Amino acid sequence: MPDPRGSTRALWLVVLSVLGLVLPTTTATAATVDTSAWYVLVNRNSGKALDVYGRSTADGARISQYTRNDGAWQQWQFVDSGGGYYRLKSRHSTKVLSFPSTADYAGLVQTTDANTSGQQFRLADSTGGFVRLLNRASGKAVDVFGSSTADGARIVQLPDTGGANQQWQLVKLGTDTTPPTAPGNPRASNLTCSSVTFSWSASTDDVGVAFYDVYHDGQLVTSVPGTALSANLTVTPGATWGLYVNARDAAGNVSQASATVTITVPQCQADTVPPTTPTGVTATASGTTVTVRWTASTDNVGVTGYEVLRDGTQVGSTSGATTFTDSGLAANTRYQYQVRARDAQANRSAASTPVVVTTGDSCASALCSITAVTTETDLPWGLTTLPDGQVLFGRRDAFEVVRLDPATGAKTVVGRVPNAAGTDGEGGVLGLAVASDFTADPWLYVMHTSSTDNRVVRIRYTGGALTGTPQVLLTGIPRNKYHNGGRLRFGPDGTLYIATGDGQNGDWAQDRANLAGKVLRINRDGTIPADNPFGTAVWSYGHRNPQGLAFDSQGRLWEQEFGNSIMDETNLIVRGGNYGWPQCEGTTGTCGGTVAPKRTYPVAEGSCSGVAVVRDVLYIACLRGQRLYRAEISGESLTNVQQYLTGTYGRLRTVEPSADGGLWLTTSNYGDKDSIANNSNERILKVELGR
Template identity: 85%
Template sequence: MRYPLATRKNAVHRARLRAVWVVALSVAAVVLPVRTASAATVDTNASYVLVNRNSGKVLDVYGRSTANNARISQYTRNDGAWQQWQFVDSGGGYYRIKSRHSNKVLSFPSTANGTGLVQTTDADLTGQQFRLADSAGGSVRLLNRASGKAVDVLNSSTADGARVVQLPDTGGANQQWQLVRLGTDTTPPTAPANARTSNLTCTGVTFSWSASTDDVAVAFYDIYHDGQLMTSVPGTALSADLTVTPGATWGLYVNARDAAGNVSQASPTVTITVPQCQADTTPPSTPTGVTATASGTSVTVRWSPATDNIGVTGYEILRDGVQVGSTSGATTTSFTDSGLAANTRYEYRVRARDAQANRSAPSTAVAVTTGSSCATALCSITRVTTETDLPWGLTTLPGGQVLFGRRDTFELVRLDPATGAKTVLGRVPNADGTDGEGGVLGIAVASDFTADPWVYVMHTSPTDNRVVRIRYTDGALAGTPQVLLTGIPRNKYHNGGRLRFGPDNKLYVATGDGQNGEWAQDRDNLAGKVLRINPDGTVPADNPFGNAVWSYGHRNPQGLAFDSQGRLWEQEFGNSVMDETNLIVRGGNYGWPRCEGTTGSCAEPGFVAPKRTYPVAEASCSGIAVVRDALYIACLRGARLYRAEIAGESLTNVQQHLTGTYGRLRTVEPSADGGLWLTTSTRGDKDSIADNSNESILKVELGR
């Protein structure tokens, strides 16, 4: 459904105002009218979504059908017309419930137990009439006039597509529905408190918390580890039994969600280290068949698989006795070591490891001598400086000086690439952390920086994420920042944060979904989007929806880069299955939360497919850069740098570099001399504690 275009001024005001209230009301004691309907308060002129108290999901016309007798199921809320219902008064306290999508009404074709709910043409029959019986927590039961039975989610299912039937009225949570009037409830619940764990074993843990409060009611709780959704439970639950991975170290937290889809800020994080299920002190066998082959200043090492009494989980590569890389999984048996010195002899060994960190003895050494010149993509890597705080955003000034941000100290720093000397330019006012991934994020400067020297920054504030610009005068930040864009929802994770000026001199902004996937599909909300604004913060007249939104349906994008044709590429975190690289088109819908990469409901009309996907374990990629139409992708969990050649609208000849060499990689940016800047993110990147990191800023010389 497309929203009507408004004037630019009114659309911007409305989008900003709505997004600001979504976030700001979580910290302000504002009392708004009740937004759910009861038997006495239902408005026949309004539209509602009907939210099941047990599952948190809504009545939905299955397959978006308009046909007679199409079945009605429950589905994750997206506020599509197929989930919107109007109440038509039939007299005597009964209503017909009409679909905004098909104009047909809810109906039970018989009075038998288990009869499925369908939609049929409105004839005001008793099987189409329902009485609203008040229940606990502001919800109602829908009792059919012909049968006297209740609308029931069969077997208390919480699954998308679960059948909705009639059964005798028991008053159970799976028969209770919150009638949420659309467009009114913007107040999120309070953050859950007192998060704690118990009963930790090698396969499971009980996670508990104290109840949130809401102006209407908490519909359900979403449980995450490290930004990855694990499960959701009804709003009546205050604990969940979770499945865990032996040996993993996870940060658990929970968000509260109300029936209108408003999401709280996160609870405190509880860190767990999962024990192994059995003691294992037996190391893998030593790898054999090791070879090393030079190609210019790169060396490719290969070996035969090792064995283990339980299982090999990866390999470590040693150059001249020092570990320089690693691989994950038992089947990856090669590694490319890039950026070496020319005409130099090196010795390589490989050792295997298992899940409990038992390591084999190193293999027999193999010697190789590099060539006289670089013949590969990465020619040399130099550590220019180290950092005790996270270097997140980075950009190059005219003349080659580098600006970068320290995420958790909220400082901007100038780096001299020739000497490694650093100068702190000052703190970003009103910046705030999130006990997760918020803080000072993206940095950018426009092409006219010399004549009009503004530094653009995206940062988290106490109430939202926002974009500001600060004057850069006489080599220092000067004056009060100008606030360009506010009301971008914040949360512990999923803040997005990358900034990039396009060849059209517009500023593009990557925003996360604020841990509320439905916001990504709401074009009046700034979360889960690529935004596009003028350098002064106004909205360009040719934006597709009359506001700052350029594309939508994104989960947590942190990479933006333009190619030589002026096309925008975007890198996006998936949840638990796959990350994706997208080619952004004006007004495009990239599918989240219905579609993750190529999994889920990706065939829905209008969704734009990714150009490439990556398993999360090999990716969790953040920044991207384009140099000579090669796309470079910096990955965190995957601890590697992908390089792909842009050919038309495809990515070809995909290679992996620096796998495990420098650990987690956060940001990659073009350098003034045609190379790359690369930053690490190996410690302290899941909290807001200042100066608890040990990071590097690397200079990469590129070859072909």
């Protein structure tokens, strides 16, 4: 099976080598091996690197050779076993190289380090700075099977002949930790209905720029070599995209993003013909919920969705489905419904013939009522409920914390978060949380972006205001325009869980020494709990951009994260678990040895951010999908998954439990992809739950 991993990067490492831009390295021999360093082992015959096949972290995963890309799955540390022997530990999996038997052709694998003789190797020097690796148990040499030069070729043991296929160059990796500067002067040209040319000015780097990664709205579109200053992109007719670019060097350091260039893609052909009017419209009441159904319309090009009107005002939409649920209505009330169809160029049909329905006298559904408690000119991102029922929420781009009185809708700014900064994207004041003993020990915990990183702080909340200097609990979480994560949640054990994005560098998500692309866990004073799996703040890894955390009645942690372009994920987080990003998105890619999601969603129906658990029901707030998912937790599964509020309030960012057993919801419709304060028009919604 071919190995589906980043061959673009590997190809350009060859180009960069020719240009003299690859990260400086040195080689080692048996006498000079550095046990504190990381090495790439390059075969003399093939020129390819010793590699964990498929980026697996599983015991027994086979070792192959692959074109050098310097990924963590190609990096090895020599651990001294004494007597001139070493174990070779993978940076990616922390497991060591091992031969399971002493037989000829036994395949090299990775296994948990037990310091057995099958895991120990002696370095025997060859000519030209190459070494042979001789296994202590068998005395045989590490060999590329059949002297193959192919990617994915097996690594086996055979008697030591000194052949080129048994010789390895130990390439000691350098210590470049400086990212390139942000690309400048981004611009778009040659825009058509199917393509655009996106260009920028060169970044600078202390070693050299290896790649440029081009994104739209947080989604990776393509990567080009560091010698290129433009990319031809395929676009979607009618879409509005925000394009930007990051620079990346050979060591994997990623720059901050360029400024955003907004493009509105024209349609490929003029269309002025609206769809036909929907027919067969029915409306059925169950308590205070109404279900509307209709027969599909037709169009000369294609119907792209439907809009549902209640008493003449649009209250929701679908992306092609011919049923809609309208929840939280008044009891014993007469309503009139109509449906109209739309196409890709916003041509709308006439509204259907009205149908009338009267709701019942009590709520018999999941959502009984929805009330807009207040509006906001800035983005309400993090939200938490205090023991007295008052609510604190953050204004992301204004860097303020506001107290909301649920009874009156009155708002009071209680303080500004010092040192908070935007990212011209989705950074700023993000997650908020309070501990269960807040009344006795009133700290507000905040995750926010600074000018250099994302960090977690706590600030005293006394006398109805934030007071004193924040205590910094955790720093060094990489930041970028997008993929900052940001949700905070206290666990039943009193520790604080933190969702962090990958900082637009997928490799960081698999690097357990990096805080990006993780669920982190710290004590409330910032110290590391003794039972964390890796002795650091890392609790789980392999996440792309998680923004939802919630605990169920059994104390299990549910997490929601954004996919790139294929699948979003709802995960059940386990201690030390690897959730697969970037080699696995949802269930697509090289997912062996990773923890599978409990549910996936097409990105177009998801892009979900916050989650909350009430009475062991998981509620999921979605942005692009413009809906609220409701899923019953049954064992380790999510069952009876239903959709509510589809298109009713637009993009939903945050969902949190309320003090009275309901939900708080926040919208994120305007200005959520920049760092401009007070350019939004959002609502904070109170949801009363039924059954």
